[in-house]
Amino acid sequence: MSKIVIVGGGVIGLFTAWYLRRKGVQITVIDRGDLTDGCSFGNAGLIVPSHVIPMASPGMLRKGIKNLFNPKSPLALRMSPDPDLIRWYLRFTGASSAKHVNESIPVLKELSLFSKSLYADLSSSGELDFPIWHKGLLMLYRSQQTGYELMEEAEIARHAGLEVSTLSVAEVHQLEFDAKPNVSGAVHYHSDDHLNPAALMKALIGGLEKSGVTIIRNCTARKVITSGQKAIAIETEKGTFEFDQLVISSGFWSSEILKQLKINLAVQPGKGYSFKMNTVRPIHYPALLADANVAVTPMGGDLTQFGGGMELGFGGLKIKKARIDQILKAVGQFYPSEVGLKIEQEQIWQGHRPCSFDGLPFIGRVPAFQNVYVGTGHSMMGLTLAPATGKLLSELICEKKLILDLMPFRIDR
Numbered sequence: 001m002s003k004i005v006i007v008g009g010g011v012i013g014l015f016t017a018w019y020l021r022r023k024g025v026q027i028t029v030i031d032r033g034d035l036t037d038g039c040s041f042g043n044a045g046l047i048v049p050s051h052v053i054p055m056a057s058p059g060m061l062r063k064g065i066k067n068l069f070n071p072k073s074p075l076a077l078r079m080s081p082d083p084d085l086i087r088w089y090l091r092f093t094g095a096s097s098a099k100h101v102n103e104s105i106p107v108l109k110e111l112s113l114f115s116k117s118l119y120a121d122l123s124s125s126g127e128l129d130f131p132i133w134h135k136g137l138l139m140l141y142r143s144q145q146t147g148y149e150l151m152e153e154a155e156i157a158r159h160a161g162l163e164v165s166t167l168s169v170a171e172v173h174q175l176e177f178d179a180k181p182n183v184s185g186a187v188h189y190h191s192d193d194h195l196n197p198a199a200l201m202k203a204l205i206g207g208l209e210k211s212g213v214t215i216i217r218n219c220t221a222r223k224v225i226t227s228g229q230k231a232i233a234i235e236t237e238k239g240t241f242e243f244d245q246l247v248i249s250s251g252f253w254s255s256e257i258l259k260q261l262k263i264n265l266a267v268q269p270g271k272g273y274s275f276k277m278n279t280v281r282p283i284h285y286p287a288l289l290a291d292a293n294v295a296v297t298p299m300g301g302d303l304t305q306f307g308g309g310m311e312l313g314f315g316g317l318k319i320k321k322a323r324i325d326q327i328l329k330a331v332g333q334f335y336p337s338e339v340g341l342k343i344e345q346e347q348i349w350q351g352h353r354p355c356s357f358d359g360l361p362f363i364g365r366v367p368a369f370q371n372v373y374v375g376t377g378h379s380m381m382g383l384t385l386a387p388a389t390g391k392l393l394s395e396l397i398c399e400k401k402l403i404l405d406l407m408p409f410r411i412d413r
C-alpha cells in the first residue's frame with residue numbers, strides 16, 4: 001500500500017487527505033499545532049467565486065502604495081531587508097497588470113466554482129456534517145468612490161458569467177430588515193456561500209480520523225531527506241517518517257520547507273484578525289464592508305464574526321490595536337445598532353494567509369522531484385479553493401486524468 005505524508009493540517013492539507021483517503025493509500029498528516037486555531041479555523045468562512053480578480057492587480061497595488069505609512073489602513077506592507085520579502089514585492093508589482101487580471105479571471109472562476117460544487121456534494125451527501133448557507137455575499141458601500149469601483153468590478157464579474165445584482169438602500173434594508181445598514185447601496189453576488197470554518201475543520205478532522213487517516217499533532221517537520229530525484233523521508237521532532245509521496249501544505253511556512261529542495265516559492269504571510277460576538281440586532285447576510293475591507297459573517301443565531309486586516313510580511317504575533325479599532329469603527333459606521341462595540345484582547349483571533357506573489361495558488365508537483373507535491377499560496381481564498389485543491393492533488397498523485405489544467409498553478413512560475 002502506497003504511503004503518503006502530508007505536512008500541514010490546515011484546510012488544504014485536510015481536504016487533500018480527504019480526497020486521497022478513498023484511493024487505498026495510507027495517509028499520515030503531520031501538524032506542528034493541535035489543529036484548533038490555525039488560519040483555516042478563524043477565517044471569515046466565505047466561499048467566494050465572486051473574487052475573480054486576483055490579489056495581484058493594479059487596484060491592489062495602488063491601495064498598497066497609498067496606504068504605505070497609514071497604521072489605520074486595513075492593508076499594511078511590512079518594510080524589512082528580508083530578501084524573500086523584497087523579492088515577493090518585486091514579483092507582486094510585476095504581476096499586478098491588467099493583462100494578468102484578464103488572464104486570471106477565467107482561471108479563478110473555474111477553480112472556485114469547481115470547489116463550490118464539491119462543497120455542495122459533500123454537504124448534500126451528508127458525508128461531511130457542517131452547516132453551509134446559500135445567501136450570496138453583499139458588498140456594502142458608503143462612499144461614492146467605493147460604489148463606483150464596486151460597479152466596475154460587478155461588471156467584470158457579470159461579464160465572466162456570474163450572477164450579480166446592484167441594490168438600492170431600500171433593497172439592502174429589505175434583506176437586512178433588523179440591522180438596517182447605514183449605506184449608499186450594495187452589490188449582491190449570488191454565487192457565494194458561507195460556513196463556519198471551525199465547524200468545517202472539526203467535521204473534516206473527525207471524518208478523516210474515523211476513516212483511518214493518522215493525524216499527528218504538535219509535531220514540527222524539520223528536514224526532508226532525499227535520494228536522487230525522490231524525497232524518501234521527513235525528520236520531525238517525533239521521529240522520522242518514510243513515505244512514497246510527500247505533500248507540502250504548510251501554509252506560508254511551506255516556502256521554508258521547500259527551500260531545502262532548492263525551491264524558492266514566492267509566498268508571504270498576510271496577517272488578519274477576526275472576532276465573534278452576539279450583535280445587538282441580528283445580521284442576516286454575509287457582507288464585505290467595502291470602504292473598510294471588513295468581512296461580516298453571520299454564524300447562526302445572533303452570533304456574527306467580524307474580520308479584516310492584511311499585514312504583508314511576517315511581523316510576529318502582536319495584535320495591532322489600531323487595526324482592531326479600524327474594524328470596530330467600520331462596523332459601527334455600517335451597522336448603527338453596533339456603534340461602540342468593545343472587544344477584549346483574548347477574544348481576538350489572528351491568522352496568516354499564505355499569499356502568493358500573483359494571487360493564484362501553487363498546486364502541483366515539484367519539478368525536480370518525482371514524488372513531492374505542493375498545495376499553498378491560496379491567499380484570501382484558501383477556504384474557498386480547498387476542496388478543489390485537495391481533489392486535484394489527489395488526482396495528480398494517483399495519476400488520474402485531471403478535471404482542470406494545473407498549468408496556471410505550477411510551482412516553478
Ligand SMILES: Cc1cc2nc3c(=O)[nH]c(=O)nc-3n(C[C@H](O)[C@H](O)[C@H](O)COP(=O)(O)OP(=O)(O)OC[C@H]3O[C@@H](n4cnc5c(N)ncnc54)[C@H](O)[C@@H]3O)c2cc1C
Pocket residue numbers: 007008009010011012013030031032033035038039040041042043044045046047048219220221222249250251252253254257270271272273274295307308350351352353354375376377378379380381382383384385
Ligand atoms: C482574517 C482572515 C479571513 C479570511 N477569510 C477567508 C474567507 O472568507 N474565505 C476564504 O476562502 N479564505 C479566507 N481566508 C484565507 C484562508 O483562511 C487561508 O487561505 C487558508 O486557511 C490557508 O489554508 P492552508 O491549509 O494553506 O494554511 P494553514 O491554515 O495556515 O495551515 C497550514 C498548517 O501547516 C502547519 N505547519 C506549518 N509548518 C509546519 C511544519 N514545519 N511542520 C508541521 N506542520 C506545519 C501549521 O501548523 C498549520 O496548521 C482568510 C484568512 C484570514 C487571516
